[in-house]
Amino acid sequence: MTLSVDAPENYRAGFVSLVGRPNAGKSTLTNALVGQKVAITSSKPQTTRHTIRGIVHRPDFQLILVDTPGIHRPRTLLGERLNDLVEATLAEMDAVGLCIPADEKIGPGDRYIVEQLAGLNRTPIIAFVTKTDKAGPAALTEQLLAVQRLGEELLPNTIGDGGFADIVPVSAVKDHQVDVVAEVLSQHLPASPPLYPDGELTDEPDHVLVAELIREAALEDVRDELPHSVAVVVEDMQAREDRPEDRPLVDIWAQIYVERDSQKGIIIGKKGARLRAIGAQARTNIERLLGTPVFLDLRVKVAKEWQRDPKQLNRLGF
Ligand SMILES: Nc1nc2c(ncn2[C@@H]2O[C@H](COP(=O)(O)OP(=O)(O)OP(=O)(O)O)[C@@H](O)[C@H]2O)c(=O)[nH]1
Known part of the structure; x- marks a missing residue:
């Protein structure tokens, strides 16, 4: 053959x-x-x-x-x-x-x-x-x-x-x-036909990339201890119905998980200012990724000790 x-x-x-x-x-x-x-x-x-x-x-x-x-x-x-x-x-x-x-x-x-x-x-x-x-x-x-x-x-x-x-x-x-x-x-690759179609840049599902973009925004300018304690889960992502074809909108519901109440405070900021800034930055990058305007619903939750709990890790996709 x-x-x-x-x-x-x-x-x-x-x-x-x-x-x-x-x-x-x-x-x-x-x-x-x-x-x-x-x-x-x-x-x-x-x-x-x-x-x-x-x-x-x-x-x-x-x-x-x-x-x-x-x-x-x-x-x-x-x-x-x-x-x-x-x-x-x-x-x-x-x-x-x-x-x-x-x-x-x-x-x-x-x-x-x-x-x-x-x-x-x-x-x-x-x-x-x-x-x-x-x-x-x-x-x-x-x-x-x-x-x-x-x-x-x-x-x-x-x-x-x-x-x-x-x-x-x-x-x-x-x-x-x-x-x-x-x-x-x-030089170290085997002889092989292309494995992906031309133009494809990544095969990660969109929701994983979206979660990464939110996580990246949440980690901007925060204290050193935080990177290990922040996880993001995109709960749902849907094109909004009843939109004109030339003006689509994608609704995204996401949770930012931290380990402690104090960290929740850092993420949310004074009167919610940091969370709004995180949302704005994440939205800009998500819109660039998806090529459509996005409505982003961002919540912060404390999941205590999630790094050490297998059940929580499974939920978060690790
Ligand atoms: N000047 C300079 N800075 C770089 C270069 N490559 C990376 N950096 C900077 O180094 C820092 C770390 O780069 P990353 O690419 O995030 O490093 P990484 O190895 O993926 O890091 P982890 O995700 O933490 O494992 C960032 O601030 C980058 O901007 C480079 O070629 N020149």
Whole structure:
């Protein structure tokens, strides 16, 4: 049987995951590769909880990016589940990209992640030294050498002679070397017809992306403790009936979950001012995502200790 596909000879397609400690630049690099905002970025660590895929379409390859939450030392049940998810995801990848910022010393967090990756014997691991715009040439050279040593020390058994399969400096913000990142990753993809139709950027259901956008808005400018305690669930999303065809409106009902009353206060703000600001920012981004005007009904609820309660975690989709 021959498979008739509309793709050039030597076309490649496959799955790749970017890992790295919080704030390493994974989401920003994903967005730069895909060319549209799909993963959630924030200056606060650990905002990416869901596996969001971005798809890079090029004439000779298709790169499907699985943006994992990062590998963390498990501290709570949520942490353990994240690590299980990460492990299961990584074992299926054609290549793994490890992000290490150019402007920060390699630390225990980076070493821990590389130690976890050492278990992936058959998967090429490529190091991306991110945020190169934040380091001078001497510091960058120093960091590239340090990353090479890190690979040689902790990855003795990876395919080839051990170490990283490649080390690529990149600045996602300045769009410097982003194409090289795509190219280097694509070299590890198997021969395959395209796996997704052209033009598709992500296969996450809309409600997951919408929840991420609300979560991102809720985490803007808040204290450091909050990122671990905020979850968002979109309860319902419906096109409003009785609207003229050329003026559609989507109603969205969503809950922001926090762990404590004090956190509820932070989210709501004085006389509801912060919640309104969160709603306004989230709505703008959701409208951009969906391409239609949106009515957003946002509620804040305290779900005590939800990070440690399996029932609650299931409800929230973890
Ligand atoms: N100057 C500069 N800043 C960058 C670059 N890439 C990312 N950043 C910034 O670094 C911070 C973290 O970037 P993210 O892409 O959210 O990092 P992440 O690894 O996805 O973070 P988590 O979701 O917490 O795991 C953000 O403030 C980004 O704007 C870059 O190339 N240059």
